[in-house]
Amino acid sequence: MKAVVIYKFGGPEVLKVSEVEYPKLRNDGIIIKVLASSVNPIDCKIREGFHTKQALLRPLFMGYDIAGEVIEIGNDVKKIKVGDFVYGNLESDSAGAYSHFAQVRENAIANKPDNISFFEAASIPYAGLTALQSLRDYANLQAGEKILINGASGGVGSFAVQLAKEKGAKVTAVCNAKHTTMMQELNPDYFLDYNTTDFTKQKEKYDVIFDVKGNKNFDSCYHLLNSNGRYVTTEPTKGGGIYNLFLKLTQGKSAKYVKMKSNADDLDFLTKMVKSNKIIVFVDSVFPLDALPQAHYYLENNHPNGKVAIDIGH
Ligand SMILES: NC(=O)c1ccc[n+]([C@@H]2O[C@H](COP(=O)([O-])OP(=O)(O)OC[C@H]3O[C@@H](n4cnc5c(N)ncnc54)[C@H](OP(=O)(O)O)[C@@H]3O)[C@@H](O)[C@H]2O)c1
Secondary structure (H helix, E strand, C coil): CEEEEECCCCCHHHCEEEECCCCCCCCCEEEEEEEEEEECHHHHHHHHCCCHHHCCCCCEECCCEEEEEEEEECCCCCCCCCCCEEEEECCCCCCCCCECEEEEEHHHEEECCCCCCHHHHHCCHHHHHHHHHHHHHHCCCCCCCEEEEECCCCHHHHHHHHHHHHHCCEEEEEECHHHHHHHHHHCCCEEEECCCCCHHHCCCCEEEEEECCCCCCHHHHHHHEEEEEEEEECCHHHHCCHHHHHHHHCCCCEEEECCCCCCHHHHHHHHHHHHCCCCCCCEEEEEEHHHHHHHHHHHHHCCCCCEEEEECCC
16 A cells, blocks of 8 residues: 655655555554545644654654545444544554555544535544634633634634634634635634734734734733633744743733644534534645645645645545
8 A cells, every 4th residue: 555654854855655564453443545634734844853753763654634434443443333434633643644544543533524525524633623622622712702813724723713703702813815715704703914914013802812823922912812811822832831830820811832632522523513514624725645745835835725635546
C-alpha cells in the first residue's frame, strides 16, 4: 500500500509517496480504507521539524484527518462495524492519514454524516473538534455573550464562527478581506479585515477572544476583555504557561491554551450539526495524494477559504 512519509524535515518537497506495510491489526484497532484526508497546519509544522517528539522517527508517517470505510476491527472494538463509513483523526502519536489504509482507535472516529462527501468529512475532525472544545470547554461560551474570533476563515475559525452563532453568541470575525464572500455565508455579526484594522486597538469589549491564528497574546487583548473575559488561544507560547500563572494571580479575566483531544462523542455532536445543516464544511480545494506537496504549499501560501482536502485514491 502507499503512504506519504518524510525522511527528513523541510519544505513540501520532502513529502514522498512510498510503498509501506499494511498495518498489523491491534485488539483495540480499526483499519480504515482511507478515501479522503485534509491538511492541517500541524502537518506542515511537523514536516518542518517544529515538533521534536517525532524527530527520531524515520520514515515519519504524515497526516491526521481521515474519512473512509472500515475494513477490519480488533476483538475489543464494540460499536464500529466492518463496512461503516467513518471519519475522525489519528491520535497525536500515530499519524499516517495520508495513506491507503490507517489504524485508529474507536474513541477517535464516528459514523460519517451521510449528507456530505468524504472530502468534507475529512475536513472536519482536527479543526472542528478544536473549535468545539475551545468554545465549550476552554471558553465556556454562553448564549448572548460577545466573542471575537481571530483567524475566522481557516479550518478552526470557520467551524468556530458557526458553533458560536449556533450557541447564540454575538460574533465578530477577524480575517482577510479576500474572504468577504465566505463571510457572507458564515454570517458573523461583525467582520474586521486584519489588513486594515488591528482589533487590539478597538474600543469594543468581549466576553471571549478566541485567537485561532495565535498572533495576539493575552497581554495585548487584556484591555478588550470584560471583567470575567476569557482569552483562548491555539498557540502555546502566546497563551499558556506564564499566562496561566498570571490568571491565578488576577481575578476575573483568564487565558487558556487549547489542546484538542480526539473524542468520538464530540464527533457525534458535529455529525448532528452537519446533518441538520447547522454547520457548513468549507472545502476550498481537493488535491490527489501524489500532489500532497502542492497541497501543503497551497495551505501555507494561498489563503484558502476553509480546508484543503486530499483525495487518497486507490
Ligand atoms: N492547540 C491545538 O490543539 C490546535 C488544534 C488545531 C489547530 N491549532 C493551530 O491553530 C492554528 C489555526 O489552525 P487552522 O487549522 O484554523 O489553520 P488555517 O486553516 O491555516 O487558518 C488560519 C487562519 O488564520 C488567518 N490569518 C492569517 N494571518 C492572519 C492575521 N495576521 N490575523 C488574523 N488572522 C490571520 C488565515 O487567514 P488567511 O487565509 O487570510 O491567511 C486563516 O483564516 C494553527 O496554528 C494550528 O496549528 C492548534
